[in-house]
Amino acid sequence: MNQPEDVEVVLTHDRRFKFHASVLARNSPLLAGMLTELKAARLSKKAKDAGIKVRWMIKLSHPPHGDDPGELQSVELDTMGVPLEPLRPLIINENGRIPTLALDYYEAIFNAFYNREIPLREDDMTTVLHDVVEILKFAEYLDCTAVIRKPIDVALIKHGQELFRSIQSRPWAWVDLAIRIRSETIFKEAIIHLVGNWKRVKDNGSAMRMLQGGSKEVFTLCERLHQDMAAKGKKLELEVATIYPGGMTQPTKNVPIKREEYAKDILVWMALSFFRHWFSQRIISEKGSTNVDGGYGLYTQLQKAGNAYMDRTILNQFHSNVPMTKKAMNVLENHLLEIKACIKQVVDKHDILKIYCQLDTKRFEVNYLTGVDVRKEDFPWYAEELQERPTGKRKRSQSEVPAEKTESEQPSEPNGQADDEKEDESTGSHDEEDGHRHKRKL
Numbered sequence: 158m159n160q161p162e163d164v165e166v167v168l169t170h171d172r173r174f175k176f177h178a179s180v181l182a183r184n185s186p187l188l189a190g191m192l193t194e195l196k197a198a199r200l201s202k203k204a205k206d207a208g209i210k211v212r213w214m215i216k217l218s219h220p221p222h223g224d225d226p227g228e229l230q231s232v233e234l235d236t237m238g239v240p241l242e243p244l245r246p247l248i249i250n251e252n253g254r255i256p257t258l259a260l261d262y263y264e265a266i267f268n269a270f271y272n273r274e275i276p277l278r279e280d281d282m283t284t285v286l287h288d289v290v291e292i293l294k295f296a297e298y299l300d301c302t303a304v305i306r307k308p309i310d311v312a313l314i315k316h317g318q319e320l321f322r323s324i325q326s327r328p329w330a331w332v333d334l335a336i337r338i339r340s341e342t343i344f345k346e347a348i349i350h351l352v353g354n355w356k357r358v359k360d361n362g363s364a365m366r367m368l369q370g371g372s373k374e375v376f377t378l379c380e381r382l383h384q385d386m387a388a389k390g391k392k393l394e395l396e397v398a399t400i401y402p403g404g405m406t407q408p409t410k411n412v413p414i415k416r417e418e419y420a421k422d423i424l425v426w427m428a429l430s431f432f433r434h435w436f437s438q439r440i441i442s443e444k445g446s447t448n449v450d451g452g453y454g455l456y457t458q459l460q461k462a463g464n465a466y467m468d469r470t471i472l473n474q475f476h477s478n479v480p481m482t483k484k485a486m487n488v489l490e491n492h493l494l495e496i497k498a499c500i501k502q503v504v505d506k507h508d509i510l511k512i513y514c515q516l517d518t519k520r521f522e523v524n525y526l527t528g529v530d531v532r533k534e535d536f537p538w539y540a541e542e543l544q545e546r547p548t549g550k551r552k553r554s555q556s557e558v559p560a561e562k563t564e565s566e567q568p569s570e571p572n573g574q575a576d577d578e579k580e581d582e583s584t585g586s587h588d589e590e591d592g593h594r595h596k597r598k599l
Contacts, residue, residue: 161210191231198234221259226298282323321516353525390446402499428492462497
């Protein structure tokens with residue numbers, strides 16, 4: 158930027174910064190009110206010759222404390238760019254009367270006006286979350302939240318899996334921040350973990366207080382998506398409970414089928430009966446869609462197939478009630494493996510175990526469903542952005558409105574017609590007939 162840095166911001170006696178008035182005014186309505194020409198110093202020739210460029214000065218009049226971001230005030234300057242009254246900048250004493258972090262937040266926001274990265278402490282994600290919330294508090298005071306949303310979002314996303322693990326542990330805290338900075342990535346991630354773990358979240362008093370104290374749309378959205386997920390699980394369970402794998406219902410094409418034909422597949426039917434016995438026990442024990450994990454544990458077993466469930470230990474319990482030869486036991490076990498393979502295909506078809514979250518679930522285990530599809534229209538700020546978005550249609554001026562066409566489709570008038578008509582009306586020097594004659598000449 159070729160323009161001189163003509164604003165000095167004094168936060169403390171040793172934290173003074175120079176910025177461009179145009180940049181500060183463009184990004185902060187609060188600062189724009191302080192950086193008017195009426196409040197600018199009228200620098201003398203002597204000051205200009207001496208290289209003095211500062212025409213405005215803004216100081217932090219009292220220190221930030223708690224929810225109070227402090228107060229910035231305009232300082233009146235003389236013709237040499239010197240304060241008319243003693244500046245008396247704030248001084249940090251040994252007791253830390255002025256929190257240095259608050260000054261860092263101010264500095265981070267001013268730098269964000271120049272598209273510089275917002276620095277965040279690297280201690281842990283709890284500290285990062287605290288810093289971001291505090292920066293937003295100062296940004297709201299400067300009325301520049303819309304300006305720093307994207308820089309904050311970018312700074313957070315750079316933390317990668319560390320960020321996503323933090324969101325998983327406290328999605329109710331991160332979803333509120335996501336709304337404030339309009340972060341699609343963080344909002345989606347938080348909603349996925351809220352919905353997948355919704356029953357546990359609802360039993361968490363502090364989490365529910367935070368959710369109900371925030372956006373009502375979030376609570377409603379989580380309820381709806383959780384119900385959708387439960388309905389999807391029940392649909393899967395119904396198909397698993399009623400499936401007849403392969404061609405076991407029609408062992409021959411000769412209809413009507415004789416009982417001898419069905420008798421040949423008796424061990425297949427016994428294997429299916431055994432599977433349904435086990436599956437119905439899981440559903441009655443609320444291990445399916447009504448479980449706190451949304452059925453994740455059960456559906457994962459079904460998808461893995463093989464010995465992930467109904468292993469030899471379970472089979473031996475079955476055979477103790479239904480004794481058979483060792484050869485028959487082996488045949489039944491093979492049929493059961495075939496049935497499990499068919500069930501796996503059913504689970505895969507329903508996509509209920511699909512992973513939508515950014516968290517690396519192979520490294521960091523998640524014990525609930527994450528196949529929550531959060532769409533753009535689910536964002537609480539989506540409707541507002543639609544209203545703010547330009548339509549792309551330009552309103553036509555009066556001169557662009559087409560004249561009424563006659564049956565003979567008269568050609569359009571020259572562009573100068575509207576200007577001539579205005580001149581005629583303002584001067585009153587032409588009557589209507591002269592006006593038409595003037596147009597014909599043109």
